[in-house]
Amino acid sequence: MTAIPVQSVREQMIALLSARFGLEEESVAPETTFSSMELDSLALVEFSIALQEDFGVPVGEEEFTAENTVDEVAELMAGKLTAQDPVG
């Protein structure tokens, strides 16, 4: 099984945060939490739907909270993508 690199997931996630919530990409670092981006609970639900759509794997809003960092969610997504990769 080939592991999906966290870095590429992170870059795609940051682009998504920028497109959906108007955040400057430069303002989002791997250790930035969603609460510090001032995303409220509804925005997190919306983000989980967008992640699901963008990456093509199921993501429930209960899988992360406002106190998680970008990289923690990137790792979660990378794990999901690796697990479903039929080739690796």
Added chain:
Amino acid sequence: MQPAPVLCGIGTSLPDRVVTNDDLAARLDTSDEWIRTRTGIRERRTVDPGTATGDLAHAAAQGALKSAGSAAVDLVILATTTPDHPCPATAPHVAQRLGLTGVPAWDLAAVCSGFVYALACASSFVRSGSAARVLVIGADTYSTITDPDDRSTRAIFGDGAGAVVVRAGTADEDGAIGPVTLGSDGSLKDAILVDAGGSRRPLPDGLAQDGRYFTMQGKTVFRHAVERMSQSAEKVRTEAGWSTGDVDCLVAHQANARIIDAVAAQMGLAPEQCALSIERLGNTAAASIPLAMAEAARSGQLRAGSRVLLTAFGGGATWGAAALTWPDVTPVSI
């Protein structure tokens, strides 16, 4: 040739009483800023005691018949979950007040998807030749079922009614209603709920009122609403043979401005392509789509020939969508 359902008149009715966010903040632990950023709502209308859903429905229906230029109707469907009485349905009384005694008339309960469900019924009756002119009304008075002390629902809902006339016509004329889709998922029945007062849990005698008010699981509803509304709207768009670029206007159930934004983003539509009446009216449940359509027509956002997608999600859970071209009509407000 099979007749096509064609929208040919639209009417609206709103209570006079305006409740602003500041009015709510005066008695609830909330603020104008909190409500606006979470919901996009600035104010809503509420009925005074003594005014019922049927009164608003009657007025909106009068407007729709005037807008259609004819009082002829052979079927009345009223979408509501706040009927005048638990029994009987409100629609027959509304029909009688309109001078339509004798025509079939019934209530349809699909919560916030009610208008799309009712429009789907009307379309099917017209397509089958069973009816030639159908009055479809969406009317609700959620101020009568939300808890005055619950900021999360009290801030969201408003009262109002909207109605349209659907007549038999041809598929190529403006106003033609094209593909329609409906769906439901009863596993979400508790997400949008008035727990007591039905046969499963009758309201007890005396003062115990637990469970009588409307409750909503906000995050669960948000997620399912965004997914179901965007999926069903995409389904009818595809069935209509329209590309995303062909869509002129999305009239989504006015649940929450952020749900509408998220649905538009999922579908690749720009925010300015969405009809929005929620800022001034809040979520008017079954009335929200006809009210938003009427407002968009008045502002010029909807013009004759505009390609429109309607989409809704509500308690049940229920959802539905329809594709239509906008007719050359003038909304009438009563």
